[in-house]
Amino acid sequence: MKRKLIAGNWKMNGGLVQNQALVQAVREGLPAQSCGVAMCVPAPYLAQLAELVRASGIDLGSQDVSAHEQGAYTGEVSAGMLRDFGVRYAIVGHSERRQYHGESDATVALKAQRALAVGIAPIVCVGETLAQREAGQTEEVVKRQLAAVIHQNGHCISEIAIAYEPVWAIGTGKTASPEQAQAVHALLRTQLRAATPHPERVHILYGGSMNAANAAALLAMPDIDGGLIGGAALKAADFLFIIQAGSVPA
Numbered sequence: 540m541k542r543k544l545i546a547g548n549w550k551m552n553g554g555l556v557q558n559q560a561l562v563q564a565v566r567e568g569l570p571a572q573s574c575g576v577a578m579c580v581p582a583p584y585l586a587q588l589a590e591l592v593r594a595s596g597i598d599l600g601s602q603d604v605s606a607h608e609q610g611a612y613t614g615e616v617s618a619g620m621l622r623d624f625g626v627r628y629a630i631v632g633h634s635e636r637r638q639y640h641g642e643s644d645a646t647v648a649l650k651a652q653r654a655l656a657v658g659i660a661p662i663v664c665v666g667e668t669l670a671q672r673e674a675g676q677t678e679e680v681v682k683r684q685l686a687a688v689i690h691q692n693g694h695c696i697s698e699i700a701i702a703y704e705p706v707w708a709i710g711t712g713k714t715a716s717p718e719q720a721q722a723v724h725a726l727l728r729t730q731l732r733a734a735t736p737h738p739e740r741v742h743i744l745y746g747g748s749m750n751a752a753n754a755a756a757l758l759a760m761p762d763i764d765g766g767l768i769g770g771a772a773l774k775a776a777d778f779l780f781i782i783q784a785g786s787v788p789a
């Protein structure tokens with residue numbers, strides 16, 4: 540059975556002093572047989588985090604990657620630059636980037652391709668808005684978002700991770716029930732089956748107000764392979780509680 544993966548998405552939070560305290564507390568509290576753990580941090584802190592997580596078993600992640608390889612793209616950070624800092628995961632297509640930065644399915648697919656080309660695993664975010672759920676469009680939306688990434692990256696699709704993040708559950712305190720999340724994860728797994736002989740190898744994470752109180756029930760579902768954690772990743776005790784829920788008991 541593959542290890543679960545718990546990835547923190549710090550979003551635009553952090554500071555040199557807070558980062559040190561947070562990483563140190565998480566390092567010290569990791570269970571003996573921990574699940575996979577990653578911290579996806581703002582780009583300016585990657586160098587600091589690379590030092591802080593050294594030899595800890597915690598992997599480094601970014602929150603985005605440029606769709607371009609290099610050149611005149613002011614403000615962009617390329618996959619090659621991320622790799623220089625030991626980045627293992629790059630979140631792509633987070634709903635905040637789709638919503639506030641106009642990222643299309645095609646752009647997200649290209650970003651995933653840039654990451655894969657340098658050996659970084661993209662964590663591809665998919666998820667429906669509340670209006671789309673209420674209109675019965677959840678399946679259509681998440682399948683369309685994943686199909687774009689499969690179309691662009693079919694040959695190495697088993698190297699990606701997926702995060703199912705219902706937009707209505709992100710930062711709202713509303714969580715998908717374990718059954719609601721499992722239903723979407725199962726259909727994403729089925730969609731992967733057409734693209735790879737080993738769909739079970741792909742981590743499908745749940746994200747959306749996962750916290751210390753609901754993590755165990757969500758992570759117990761058969762197709763939920765971990766979590767992408769926003770707010771609760773900024774508090775060491777809460778993040779560690781979720782890591783514990785995803786880890787093999789010692």
Ligand code: PEP
Binds near residue numbers: 769
């Ligand atoms: C996220 O932004 O990826 C996320 C899941 O946020 P939160 O856990 O705060 O809902």
